[in-house]
Amino acid sequence: MATPLSYMQRMQLAQKTRERFLADAQKILVELGGLVQDRLTALLNERGTTRDMQNRRDAWMLFQKQRSVWIDGTMKVWEEALKSPAGKKPQKKQDELSLEGDGGLSLVGTDAVENKILASRLVLAVVEKVGSELDDLRVRIKTLESRDDLEGHDLLRPEVLILLMIEQWTTCGMPRESWPMVSEVVQKHLIDKLKLAYANGNEFLIQQGVMPTIDLKDRVKRGAVGRRPPPPPGAPPQDPMASDSQLQGDPGDGSGGWASGPAPAYGPAGAQAYPQSYPGQAYGAAQAVVSAPAPLGAGQMPVARGPAGGAAPMPPQPAYPGQPAGPAG
Numbered sequence: 001m002a003t004p005l006s007y008m009q010r011m012q013l014a015q016k017t018r019e020r021f022l023a024d025a026q027k028i029l030v031e032l033g034g035l036v037q038d039r040l041t042a043l044l045n046e047r048g049t050t051r052d053m054q055n056r057r058d059a060w061m062l063f064q065k066q067r068s069v070w071i072d073g074t075m076k077v078w079e080e081a082l083k084s085p086a087g088k089k090p091q092k093k094q095d096e097l098s099l100e101g102d103g104g105l106s107l108v109g110t111d112a113v114e115n116k117i118l119a120s121r122l123v124l125a126v127v128e129k130v131g132s133e134l135d136d137l138r139v140r141i142k143t144l145e146s147r148d149d150l151e152g153h154d155l156l157r158p159e160v161l162i163l164l165m166i167e168q169w170t171t172c173g174m175p176r177e178s179w180p181m182v183s184e185v186v187q188k189h190l191i192d193k194l195k196l197a198y199a200n201g202n203e204f205l206i207q208q209g210v211m212p213t214i215d216l217k218d219r220v221k222r223g224a225v226g227r228r229p230p231p232p233p234g235a236p237p238q239d240p241m242a243s244d245s246q247l248q249g250d251p252g253d254g255s256g257g258w259a260s261g262p263a264p265a266y267g268p269a270g271a272q273a274y275p276q277s278y279p280g281q282a283y284g285a286a287q288a289v290v291s292a293p294a295p296l297g298a299g300q301m302p303v304a305r306g307p308a309g310g311a312a313p314m315p316p317q318p319a320y321p322g323q324p325a326g327p328a329g
Contacts, residue, residue: 133198
């Protein structure tokens, strides 16, 4: 029987998996540099408008100079994302203006929005193809680190990896309009290679004895359980091991929870006396019952019901000038 890993061993194993994934991603990026160069060269021989041909020529010439800058810059921000301590959010970028007085909101610049749009299209295509390997690795890492999900800035997330790469495309001086020229080549290569990188991560963890098989229950994230209201003063403490049905209610069983089962019927059969008296009213069996008003016929007026079912006397009305005080009517 294998010895359970300690907390530090599990954290180190998760970090080692990320480091191996980063090494694979860096190899993919170097290969992308050559593929992008080939694609821009091929575009020079394709027909188009004068403006399109000029833009292709400019992109080709600029990439000759900025290719290494783009690759080196992307590797650097990937490494910084890997070194970011768990639970610590990365610093705000220069194109984000923080508004601490407005609940921590931020104004995002146009460049940041456009970069995210480009990245989202690529991420959707990649995740669709690498989803199974990515999901398995996500489950194993979450199990190692005893967390509900990966951090929002975790490099294992495709959206983090790809967004940083696209941001460096414009940071190195390449025009954003040139990205669509090479996006198809980049997408195809990332799908093929990232799937293998995630598979390598899973294989490494399996070799270390981390979840050789993954059951369906491991993939299903348990829904958040609603908080119970605090008990009234003097009430016995609530059972911390209460089941979800006790907190949320089973729909239709009428045992509790919000909107569980049919509502009680109005009228004598379903009426319930409230355990407290109202000001000016004696507590007891003859206490008034809250019920829905009966339908009114033509020309009838609503009448208040007293404890015995008869009409309740109207309270005294304040006297108006020139009118003696007393019962109304």
